[in-house]
Amino acid sequence: MEQAEIVIVGGGLMGAALAWALAGLGHDVLVLDGGDLDPRASRANLGLVWVSDKGVGQPDYAILSRDAALHWPAFAAVIQEETGIDLQLQQPGGFNFALSEQELEQLTANMATIADQTHGELCSYEILDREEVRVRLPHIGPGVVGASFCPYDGHVNSLRLFNALHLAMTKRGVDYRPQRPVELIEPTDDGFTVSGAWGAVRARKIILAAGLGNTRLAPMVGLYAPLVRSKGQVIVTEKCRPFFPSVSGALRQTGEGSVLIGESQETHTGSLAVNHSISAVLAERAARVFPVIADLNVVRIWTGFRVKTPDGMPIYQQSETHPGAFVMLCHSGVTLTALHALEIAPQISAGVLQPRLQPFHARRLHVS
Amino acid sequence: MFRKVTPGDKALSFHFEGGVCSAEPGDTVALALLVAGIDSCRDSVVSGQPRGPYCLMGACFECLVVIDGVQNLQGCQVQVREGMVVTRQRGGRHALGDTLS
Numbered sequence: 414m415e416q417a418e419i420v421i422v423g424g425g426l427m428g429a430a431l432a433w434a435l436a437g438l439g440h441d442v443l444v445l446d447g448g449d450l451d452p453r454a455s456r457a458n459l460g461l462v463w464v465s466d467k468g469v470g471q472p473d474y475a476i477l478s479r480d481a482a483l484h485w486p487a488f489a490a491v492i493q494e495e496t497g498i499d500l501q502l503q504q505p506g507g508f509n510f511a512l513s514e515q516e517l518e519q520l521t522a523n524m525a526t527i528a529d530q531t532h533g534e535l536c537s538y539e540i541l542d543r544e545e546v547r548v549r550l551p552h553i554g555p556g557v558v559g560a561s562f563c564p565y566d567g568h569v570n571s572l573r574l575f576n577a578l579h580l581a582m583t584k585r586g587v588d589y590r591p592q593r594p595v596e597l598i599e600p601t602d603d604g605f606t607v608s609g610a611w612g613a614v615r616a617r618k619i620i621l622a623a624g625l626g627n628t629r630l631a632p633m634v635g636l637y638a639p640l641v642r643s644k645g646q647v648i649v650t651e652k653c654r655p656f657f658p659s660v661s662g663a664l665r666q667t668g669e670g671s672v673l674i675g676e677s678q679e680t681h682t683g684s685l686a687v688n689h690s691i692s693a694v695l696a697e698r699a700a701r702v703f704p705v706i707a708d709l710n711v712v713r714i715w716t717g718f719r720v721k722t723p724d725g726m727p728i729y730q731q732s733e734t735h736p737g738a739f740v741m742l743c744h745s746g747v748t749l750t751a752l753h754a755l756e757i758a759p760q761i762s763a764g765v766l767q768p769r770l771q772p773f774h775a776r777r778l779h780v781s
Numbered sequence: 782m783f784r785k786v787t788p789g790d791k792a793l794s795f796h797f798e799g800g801v802c803s804a805e806p807g808d809t810v811a812l813a814l815l816v817a818g819i820d821s822c823r824d825s826v827v828s829g830q831p832r833g834p835y836c837l838m839g840a841c842f843e844c845l846v847v848i849d850g851v852q853n854l855q856g857c858q859v860q861v862r863e864g865m866v867v868t869r870q871r872g873g874r875h876a877l878g879d880t881l882s
Contacts, residue, residue, distance in 0.1 A: 653876035670873040
């Protein structure tokens with residue numbers, strides 16, 4: 414039977430970032446990826462590097478997200494150096510727009526809560542009134558009453574990121590195999606046997622980075638990965654000249670000029686079909702923030718399923734019963750990619766996850 | 782180059798970049814441009830490269846033109862009308878009128 418030192422199940426942003434970094438640390442890495450039609454959040458996301466209001470009531474997560482944003486420039490520089498692919502990373506800071514006084518109060522409260530719970534570590538945000546927003550963003554609509562602004566936020570071309578990670582990991586010697594859905598993981602005396610209809614391989618270490626598939630795979634190696642259903646929907650407009658030089662949690666303008674609009678979450682459906690009553694709400698709100706959007710043609714609308722735990726935080730954990738088996742999953746796969754590569758991969762390499770990752774152990778999700 | 786398999790009466794005329802082209806009733810702008818030997822109708826937003834009609838069925842967005850002042854129209858989805866003024870789509874559309882031009 415074939416052998417690899419580390420087998421990573423899943424070749425999305427999570428699996429590819431870890432594979433790339435582990436190969437750089439000298440490990441022999443094999444990535445087993447699923448099929449073309451498997452749900453793949455790495456191809457269905459807004460592309461935000463987002464800190465802002467993430468982690469209300471979850472200060473460890475807020476700080477983790479901020480640190481990921483700080484890792485991004487160095488991470489992107491290395492990826493670009495190795496691949497020649499421009500990831501279009503920009504971190505100009507991000508706005509959350511309020512369309513009513515009530516929304517502004519909520520934003521203000523959320524940002525204050527995060528600053529307080531992180532003992533001031535995340536205090537460099539601003540709450541802006543309408544005029545202060547208008548000075549920075551002249552094209553906002555009359556319905557914008559204010560906004561929060563966080564200096565860490567930004568965006569990246571996430572499809573190029575996905576492509577670049579795959580190219581970079583292959584250049585570093587990672588063995589990537591698509592169309593290898595994993596059905597069974599069996600612990601052995603010196604590692605694991607990973608198998609599917611395609612055959613089987615042996616591994617000393619295994620990393621579950623299979624997104625939605627982790628829920629099924631994790632119990633095979635003493636891990637736990639509960640997820641909730643969360644469908645997102647994104648509207649893509651025609652390309653136009655730049656009018657929004659920053660980002661927001663709900664919309665951004667890409668490097669090529671398309672506007673991406675999406676902040677929806679559906680929990681009641683397993684269907685990937687577009688829901689136009691949601692499209693209407695997304696479009697209406699976006700056009701109130703930037704009236705110019707109402708004039709743009711929509712060229713496509715797509716949906717995807719998020720990888721989301723019941724509390725929204727990542728799960729980073731090594732199995733206690735089967736050391737050498739890790740589960741790695743998160744909702745903010747783009748934002749956290751830089752941290753996965755630069756901070757978590759070295760810990761996996763060393764075989765010990767640091768105390769900083771303890772809050773992301775799945776035990777918090779056990780229903781007692 | 783492209784030519785009609787069953788040529789008909791080119792009863793319509795329209796303007797493209799200052800020149801005059803003819804078209805049959807029912808022809809789309811993209812088709813009429815190809816028949817007139819014009820295979821480039823826009824400049825890419827991303828690279829600035831010249832581009833022209835490709836799929837002729839509304840999917841590829843390669844045939845974008847400005848028609849009577851309306852930007853970013855798919856030439857393959859608009860039928861030629863008499864006297865229509867068509868110009869190249871140069872890069873991304875101006876979403877904000879003249880303010881960013």
